[in-house]
Amino acid sequence: xxxxxxxxxxxxxxxxxxxxxxxxxxxxxxxxxxxxxxxxxxxxxxxxxxxxxxxxxxxxxxxxxxxxxxxxxxxxxxxxxxxxxxxxxxxxxxxxxxxxxxxxxxxxxxxxxxxxxxxxxxxxxxxxxxxxxxxxxxxxxxxxxxxxxxxxxxxxxxxxxxxxxxxxxxxxxxxxxxxxxxxxxxxxxxxxxxxxxxxxxxxxxxxxxxxxxxxxxxxxxxxxxxxxxxxxxxxxxxxxxxxxxxxxxxxxxxxxxxxxxxxxxxxxxxxxxxxxxxxxxxxxxxxxxxxxxxxxxxxx
Numbered sequence: 001x002x003x004x005x006x007x008x009x010x011x012x013x014x015x016x017x018x019x020x021x022x023x024x025x026x027x028x029x030x031x032x033x034x035x036x037x038x039x040x041x042x043x044x045x046x047x048x049x050x051x052x053x054x055x056x057x058x059x060x061x062x063x064x065x066x067x068x069x070x071x072x073x074x075x076x077x078x079x080x081x082x083x084x085x086x087x088x089x090x091x092x093x094x095x096x097x098x099x100x101x102x103x104x105x106x107x108x109x110x111x112x113x114x115x116x117x118x119x120x121x122x123x124x125x126x127x128x129x130x131x132x133x134x135x136x137x138x139x140x141x142x143x144x145x146x147x148x149x150x151x152x153x154x155x156x157x158x159x160x161x162x163x164x165x166x167x168x169x170x171x172x173x174x175x176x177x178x179x180x181x182x183x184x185x186x187x188x189x190x191x192x193x194x195x196x197x198x199x200x201x202x203x204x205x206x207x208x209x210x211x212x213x214x215x216x217x218x219x220x221x222x223x224x225x226x227x228x229x230x231x232x233x234x235x236x237x238x239x240x241x242x243x244x245x246x247x248x249x250x251x252x253x254x255x256x257x258x259x260x261x262x263x264x265x266x267x268x269x270x271x272x273x274x275x276x277x278x279x280x281x282x283x284x285x286x287x288x289x290x291x292x293x294x295x296x297x298x299x300x
Contacts, residue, residue, distance in 0.1 A: 003232070004070075005167065005198055006032035006055060011064035013050050024050035025061065026221040034166070035235035037193045038200045039209050042218035048202045049171055051218075055200065056091055056169045057081040086115045090160030094172035096152045098144040098159075104131065105140040108159045115163050130158045134188065150181025157188055166238070168192060170201040174208070186211055196238045 011028040014021050024047040032038065040048050053059035054066065057073060066073050069088070073081065085091075098107050109127035117123050131137050134154045144152060153173060160168060170189065174182035182205075190211050193199050201212075209215045213230035216223055 003033050004031055005034045005068070006030070007065075007067040008055075009065045009067075011054070011061045011066065013047070013054065013059070013061045023221045025054075028064070028222055030216075030223070032198065032200065033232055033235065034198055034238035035193075035196055035213075036198055036200075037189075037211060037213045039212035039215045040200065040202045040218060041204065041206065041209070041215065042224070046218040047221040048218055052169050052171050052200065052202055055167075056089055057085045058091075082114065086111060086163060088165055088167060090163070090165040090168045092153075092156055092160050092168065092170040092173045094175045096144070096156045098152060098155060100144050103141050103143055104136065104147070104155050107144070107155060108162050111159060111163050126162055127158075130162050131155075134158050148181070149177050150184055153177060153181070153185050154188065157185070157192075161192070166198060168197050168199045170199065172202055172204070174203070174205065194236055196236045198238070 008028060008030040011025055011030075012023060013025040014023045016022050028047070028051070030051075040051065042048055050059065054061055068084070073084070076084065099110070102110070105124060105127050108131060109123040112123040112126060117126075128137065128140065131140060134157065136151065136154060136158065139147060139151060139155075144155075147155065153176075157173070168189075173189070174185055177185065186208060189199060189201070193211075193213075201208075203209075213235060214226070214228045216227075217225040
């Protein structure tokens with residue numbers, strides 16, 4: 001496993017045609033090492049969000065190359081990009097993007113459906129585990145409107161991590177939060193970075209750069225300044241993720257199975273067992289009623 005996880009070369013992204021062409025990124029170069037915590041800053045319209053969308057495989061450049069973990073993404077189909085994104089990249093948005101009709105547990109478990117985990121019980125076990133990390137286990141059955149802004153953002157972070165990605169992309173994750181909630185979210189991101197995740201975060205808040213190992217200022221679609229605050233050899237040990245699997249990596253899954261007896265049963269078997277118990281209960285009730293009628297007749 002090489003030390004470089006993302007490599008962008010001569011990347012350009014333009015909008016419009018002819019004289020109306022506007023460049024969000026122009027001849028943009030960037031190399032990201034595993035375990036870095038990069039803060040991207042700059043004025044509105046300088047290309048920060050466009051850059052994040054391209055790295056997150058939500059957008060594509062007009063020119064240039066994007067190498068992700070040693071593989072060019074240029075010729076990948078939309079389906080392959082979605083699969084790669086679900087296994088390798090966690091996305092955190094400023095406005096949370098939680099589904100309002102789903103409770104917290106279902107919101108967090110949803111990405112595992114797209115990652116190919118068919119067992120509902122396994123999805124719920126993984127979602128419950130990550131929610132406990134963020135102290136949200138008592139909010140699992142709340143709907144998003146019942147949560148505070150800080151709680152919604154922590155749910156969004158939990159959702160981005162449930163598939164055990166290596167790379168976390170955060171677009172202004174504290175932009176809609178008060179200072180206390182913002183501090184809690186940043187401490188969570190700091191903890192994730194210390195665990196070995198590579199984090200790329202867009203922000204307008206200069207006070208948050210104390211969390212970063214590298215601060216990039218963008219201007220007019222290119223890098224204006226690029227400052228490293230931590231040497232490569234001092235970065236956290238990168239997380240070990242098996243990207244070829246649709247579920248969690250083997251080591252984590254083995255540990256999870258050992259720590260979680262009996263609850264990861266197949267959902268169909270659980271339904272069958274429940275129905276069988278109901279039929280038995282109904283049969284007992286009928287016998288009890290029949291016995292009561294017989295005793296009443298004998299009394300009369």
